Amino acid sequence: xxxxxxxxxxxxxxxxxxxxxxxxxxxxxxxxxxxxxxxxxxxxxxxxxxxxxxxxxxxxxxxxxxxxxxxxxxxxxxxxxxxxxxxxxxxxxxxxxxxxxxxxxxxxxxxxxxxxxxxxxxxxxxxxxxxxxxxxxxxxxxxxxxxxxxxxxxxxxxxxxxxxxxxxxxxxxxxxxxxxxxxxxxxxxxxxxxxxxxxxxxxxxxxxxxxxxxxxxxxxxxxxxxxxxxxxxxxxxxxxxxxxxxxxxxxxxxxxxxxxxxxxxxxxxxxxxxxxxxxxxxxxxxxxxxxxxxxxxxxxxxxxxxxxxxxxxxxxxxxxxxxxxxxxxxxxxxxxxxxxxxxxxxxxxxxxxxxxxxxxxxxxxxxxxxxxxxxxxxxxxxxxxxxxxxxxxxxxxxxxxxxxxxxxxxxxxxxxxxxxxxxxxxxxxxxxxxxxxxxxxxxxxxxxxxxxxxxxxxxxxxxxxx
Numbered sequence: 001x002x003x004x005x006x007x008x009x010x011x012x013x014x015x016x017x018x019x020x021x022x023x024x025x026x027x028x029x030x031x032x033x034x035x036x037x038x039x040x041x042x043x044x045x046x047x048x049x050x051x052x053x054x055x056x057x058x059x060x061x062x063x064x065x066x067x068x069x070x071x072x073x074x075x076x077x078x079x080x081x082x083x084x085x086x087x088x089x090x091x092x093x094x095x096x097x098x099x100x101x102x103x104x105x106x107x108x109x110x111x112x113x114x115x116x117x118x119x120x121x122x123x124x125x126x127x128x129x130x131x132x133x134x135x136x137x138x139x140x141x142x143x144x145x146x147x148x149x150x151x152x153x154x155x156x157x158x159x160x161x162x163x164x165x166x167x168x169x170x171x172x173x174x175x176x177x178x179x180x181x182x183x184x185x186x187x188x189x190x191x192x193x194x195x196x197x198x199x200x201x202x203x204x205x206x207x208x209x210x211x212x213x214x215x216x217x218x219x220x221x222x223x224x225x226x227x228x229x230x231x232x233x234x235x236x237x238x239x240x241x242x243x244x245x246x247x248x249x250x251x252x253x254x255x256x257x258x259x260x261x262x263x264x265x266x267x268x269x270x271x272x273x274x275x276x277x278x279x280x281x282x283x284x285x286x287x288x289x290x291x292x293x294x295x296x297x298x299x300x301x302x303x304x305x306x307x308x309x310x311x312x313x314x315x316x317x318x319x320x321x322x323x324x325x326x327x328x329x330x331x332x333x334x335x336x337x338x339x340x341x342x343x344x345x346x347x348x349x350x351x352x353x354x355x356x357x358x359x360x361x362x363x364x365x366x367x368x369x370x371x372x373x374x375x376x377x378x379x380x381x382x383x384x385x386x387x388x389x390x391x392x393x394x395x396x397x398x399x400x401x402x403x404x405x406x407x408x409x410x411x412x413x414x415x416x417x418x419x420x421x422x423x424x425x426x427x428x429x430x431x432x433x434x435x436x437x438x439x440x441x442x443x444x445x446x447x448x449x450x451x452x453x454x455x456x457x458x459x460x461x462x463x464x465x466x
Contacts, residue, residue, distance in 0.1 A: 001235040001465040006039075007248045009224050010099050010128050010149040010176040015039040017462060018179075018226050020254030021103020021130050023047045023188060023433065024415070025422025028264045029086035031257055033093020034455040036100050041250070043101040043130055044090050046118060047108055048075070048385065048415065049082030050264075061419060063383050068394060069401055072384035076110040076117070083118030091125040099127045101151065105189070106134035107289055109384040109396055112142070119146040128176050133189050133291065134387075135163060140171035149176030151226070155183045155191035156207060157214035164218055177224040178215065179252065180208050184283065186229030187254050187435035189291040198283050198292055204230065205240070212247055221247055228252035232437050232444075235465050253462070255435040259447065261454045265422060272296070272427040274450055278439035288391035288411040296432040300417070308410050310348050310366040311359075312341035328356045328364065335364070357409040360390070365409055378413040385415035 006013040017040035021027055024047050032042035050058045061078045063071040083102060090100045104115050119126060119142070131139045132153025143150035152168070154160045160178055168175060183190040184201035192198055208225060215223060224247075231237065231251045240249050257263060259270050273296075282297040286304045295301060314335040315322040324342040325334050337345065345356075348366045355372035356364040367375070382392035388403050389395075391411035395403040414431065421430035441447050446461055453461070 016250035018252040024418035029089025031262045033090035034262045036094035036098030038459040041099040044086045046083045046102040046104040051081040051085040079114035080117030084121040087122035087125040101128040103130040106136040137167040140168045143174045144171040153179040157211040179226040182229030188433045189293045224248040226250045276439045288389045299428040360405040
């Protein structure tokens with residue numbers, strides 16, 4: 001394997017190894033600080049980060065307010081307090097080595113307020129902000145204001161060009177790097193555009209080369225590109241290392257740091273990752289964000305798949321083939337179905353899926369009474385964890401805090417399930433994000449007999465190869 005040399009990033013020389021920030025409770029100050037202590041770039045998640053009481057116990061993020069708007073304010077406060085707490089831990093653990101970054105999702109609820117609050121309360125402790133999940137035009141402005149470098153996450157040269165022209169050219173000196181997150185390989189939410197087919201993955205090399213050429217055209221040839229998604233062993237990427245076409249390249253590891261001793265995720269989650277088979281990670285579009293996302297195809301995802309399969313179109317009046325009358329809800333308000341669909345509905349009802357829930361697309365999905373009650377309770381308990389949520393119809397950008405559409409029962413409360421799996425919940429019954437390489441844990445001898453390395457051991461292993 002080629003020697004892995006330090007590169008210039010964020011104003012200092014670091015190993016070209018970046019810890020992916022991930023989401024709720026999946027990376028924290030402990031994992032981030034230890035990654036930085038070993039010479040790389042550590043990243044803690046600023047998405048609803050944990051804070052602690054005087055005894056060092058995690059403070060559960062429980063919401064007490066009566067309205068969604070008031071609960072949203074509680075969420076922002078939790079986010080700021082948690083981000084500051086994790087920044088302090090990361091700073092202590094890093095021993096002044098590497099770089100400490102915070103990762104935020106631009107489409108998370110109160111993103112700008114949370115980011116500003118954390119940077120204000122943790123001045124000097126955070127060196128960079130990684131940000132994706134949307135088009136974070138204001139990222140460069142915030143970074144310049146607080147004197148930290150910024151690292152936008154994009155999935156194409158076109159996306160970066162739009163960010164550059166509209167905003168980033170005004171704060172070029174604070175652009176520390178650009179993260180290329182492969183939309184077919186990376187875990188979590190991915191930036192597939194409307195023109196890209198989720199079933200037809202494209203090779204990352206020409207896409208990253210296009211990004212580099214876009215950057216060179218505006219004088220950014222020496223700004224590192226961070227390859228995120230699909231990276232396991234660096235010898236598999238030797239044609240990228242020291243490649244003059246691509247310029248300076250770093251590699252981001254998102255899934256592998258989950259299975260380390262410093263990783264905050266529960267042991268049951270780690271063990272589930274160690275036992276995955278190749279192909280167990282699914283790219284699907286159930287997320288309330290509206291983005292595609294990659295997650296382990298467990299019982300939770302299969303439940304969502306089944307829910308969407310039990311779906312029929314309806315009309316309010318008999319129109320064309322929609323001639324079969326069907327009563328919805330306790331009052332049996334009439335809608336009209338295609339006769340063949342009515343036969344499916346009768347079969348689903350015999351199986352216990354007796355509750356018909358309306359979707360924004362003029363369809364009905366069929367669930368059990370218990371599922372119906374849980375969906376309604378989750379929608380009522382919304383705290384605005386996203387800037388817009390199709391599951392609850394929340395929108396922080398509108399005067400009445402709704403997106404003007406029916407809440408969509410085909411989706412789910414992402415805050416609830418990610419908080420649950422991150423704090424000891426069943427990995428089969430919750431959303432479990434993972435990159436598409438997660439099936440390699442099982443056959444990698446480094447993890448033989450369920451071995452879980454430290455961050456230090458993982459970084460050393462990556463640098464020395466197989």
